[in-house]
Amino acid sequence: MKLTILGCYAATPRTITNPTSQVLEIKNRMFLIDCGEGTQVQLRKNKIKFSRIEHIFISHLHGDHFYGLVGLISTFMLLNRQADLHVYGPKGIKEIILLQLRLSNSYTGYNLYFHELESTESEVVYEDEKVVVKTIPLKHRVYTNGYLFLEKNIERKLNIDAILNHDIDVVYYNKIKYGGDITLEDGRVIPNEKLTFDPEPAKSYAFCSDTVYDESIIPLLENVTVLYHESTFLDSEEYLAEKTMHSTAKQAAKIAKLANAEILLLGHYSTRYDKIERFQEEAQTVFTNVILADDGKEIEF
């Protein structure tokens, strides 16, 4: 997986920082996650081809997470996009976008599908043969979902020595990868576990923004490879975090620890703080493997 941070600061765009937006690439698919104002410029700056984005996941309807969406949809239109576009987000998002397109007498030449969310339970919102995306219900001032992206790694790894030993033809390799046993010409059956190794562990990415500290999401996050968890505030402003239904860096770290995450990625920093390194320092008092999101940063895992 490759994650590109387009913007990771709370509140409004500034000359030097951008509101939330990320691009996640999994097995050649590009998923856009949140779309604050200016996202299309950030996509350009990071040289991400607009045409590769087919699925956009919006966490909630606060401006710093979706005010760039209507502009992006319009730009796709001007670029004569043909491919379908799917938008996942809270109920209401369709009305917002379609009202603006209607009043501007604009209609997309491509199919635009809205998948509006209302459930407060986790649900699968996207699935293909290689990736599953589930919602992570979050607690914030408005209806909010994080998203959990899971690779499906069902292909077993071929044990080439064993396969050659049994003189098995290459046409059977796919069958073996997907767990099949092989019957040789002499009638002997070679069980799959003699011909393969276990698959690479499937990787996963959890995007949790914005949310108050909430342990009820931990079962969904268990053993996640990378957990992005918002950390709007430092410990000294914990009272503000509670009041505004955001989290502190330490709280994010506590969630990462309880979920046994491999890596914690922090972001959604309040612009009141000069140095984002302080978020890392505070989180590391609770959980070791902490990295900081920053606009333009790429993370491969």
Added chain:
Amino acid sequence: MKLTILGCYAATPRTITNPTSQVLEIKNRMFLIDCGEGTQVQLRKNKIKFSRIEHIFISHLHGDHFYGLVGLISTFMLLNRQADLHVYGPKGIKEIILLQLRLSNSYTGYNLYFHELESTESEVVYEDEKVVVKTIPLKHRVYTNGYLFLEKNIERKLNIDAILNHDIDVVYYNKIKYGGDITLEDGRVIPNEKLTFDPEPAKSYAFCSDTVYDESIIPLLENVTVLYHESTFLDSEEYLAEKTMHSTAKQAAKIAKLANAEILLLGHYSTRYDKIERFQEEAQTVFTNVILADDGKEIEF
């Protein structure tokens, strides 16, 4: 008057160009004209204080002219703005903004007034003791207005020599400035024209974007100081201008000439052209005094 160009390119924001937005300062008032995506960042870059903007004029509901408005309104909210904000624009603009605020559970702490426009005749939309703003009905693919900003220069200039000659007390100066005659102690009446010179000619600014070539606006523009007229295309793409209801640089120049404008300011360039100097060259074949808008440019007149 001082005009700051925040963005002046057609279509969508790019890393190097911005969609339409301008700030016009007249007699200490700041008017924001159009508000494409990214306008709040452009305001920051140009060091314009957000709190000084109290009136926003939107020409039409195409994205490149108003997608930055909801973000700016939200930012005003986060900055705890207290002053009233007035938004002038086509019918529908109120519904777009309020829907988004409602769905994000956000309410402005300041008074937000919408002045929705539907008339196809020019009308006065703003007036105080120093400035008048009128609409300029334009012909485009959706309902569109330009705006004409007129200084009121009704104060006559004092003829200090004449005033001192007649030994007139300073308390009468204001009366004289506003055209009053003066009765001296010996009963003689001194007519105003003996005590004053004509006022400086009032300056004016006309903002015309977006529009097809349309001579019917000329009576409104007569003798305007600065005419901003969109020039999306060059002459070689006149057929596209007609098709998309935009103008060419030459057509803009023809309007400036017929209106007897002092200065023509071009903008809303299609991003298909590398060098905006070509717009100036083509316009100058018709009208001499042509300047080019560009992002960040300031023009005083």
